[in-house]
Amino acid sequence: MQCAVIGAGGWGTALARLLARKGYDVRLWARRPQLAHELDILRENRQYLPGVALPKDHLTITSDLAYAVTGADVILVAVPSFAVRELARRLKAVRAGAWINLAKGLERDSLLTMSEVLRQELQTEKIFTLSGPSHAEEVGRDFPTSVVLAGTDLALGERLQRALMTERFRVYLSDDLVGVEYGGTVKNVIALAAGILDGLGYGGDNAKAALIARGLAEMVRLGVCLGARRETFFGLAGVGDLIATCTSEHSRNRRVGVRLGKGESLQQILASMTMVAEGVYATQAVRALARRHGVEMPITEAVYAVLYEGASPLDQLNALMTREPKREVL
Template sequence: NEEASKLVQDLFMNDYFRVYTNEDIIGVELGAALKNIIALGAGALQGIGYGDNAKAALMTRGLAEISRLGVAFGADPITFLGLSGVGDLIVTCTSVHSRNWRAGHMLGKGNSLKEVLESMGMVVEGIATTKAAYELAKQKEIEMPITAAIYEVLYNGAKVEDTIASLMQRDGKAEA
């Protein structure tokens, strides 16, 4: 509802908080949820010692996965280039304040999922989101190798190092 969106925008905007509206509810919601999966992976990469280039590659290819799944459910692919896509992905994958990044970092350091959850003491949204996205991707036959790898770590006890190796050994292909 454009009128309601504008009203909420006007209520919240001020000198230090800028609000944008977006009619793509599906894209905004999926971007907000699915970025948590990629943040788990970004934290795990850093936890095992990978650097910024690996994280950037993960985030970029993760955004491609997010977009593929979103488009399959009717989202506008342009939404994922905005604040609820790239913007949210950047902060969640790079901030030590992100619960999902911290959980992934602990997994990368060798902690079990049980240990991670006990020490976090709060909800790590990306864990349940990984399962949901994995199942939705299978239903829609959408390729989401990063999500599948993180699913294997979370739900089947795969080692982070082994899942990275399996991702890197996939057949080469064109980016676009």
């Protein structure tokens, strides 16, 4: 099987390594020629996945997109959510056996999921999303990891599932593509809130556990309203990814939240980052969807206020804690 991994960030690099070590022929595409050259020579992605050696066999690194996808049976799309549509338009003529989206987010203007964007542009139903608690830093070092692959063609999905699995990378299969994608999107918003708590100095066990539980409630409410199955959010793509992203030092979204809680502006934070924190963009889209469908998401509203309205993180925390008393419901 020949694979193309489009995007040489940490996650794309980690999966390219995984597939090459399984013996598949892999072409990893980097947008910048200089980065492609460095990866090829050093066999290490020092910018996005430092300390992880890349195999010399079965892994070709290129900045030529046409070459990267030529003859590919499977194409893994590992670019940020805001870049997916433009990339898909460049690949419209490509006829791959399957496409696997790795981005966790929504398109900001259309509010579409990444699989919906790919389906619009590529005119194929052979589209899957891979999601779950899967920090590239751990996958690249062969730490045990479990994820979920979601799509509508389960026969094809079973073949992809087996192709991706290793003794340290377990893949479950789901046909709830909507649920898996909304889980992967909303958890990044809640991770920003978790970081804000830490930055304020209030990220204790009690507060973090409450945030994860009530964040899960928001995820379930929105997802079910939009057609997802409730049980999906109690699996890897929901609560599993939520826990990892809200508690890990690897989480870029949580780190952005920490800096917000300590008083830095969003503009200062983004200007200093080389990697994308998807939650910054997802917050706008998730809030817009919630308001469109009348779904109550107070944590999301609070994060939006801090990010885009200049609200004080401490004031938003106080406002959440002093809302009207109510019964605990999802």
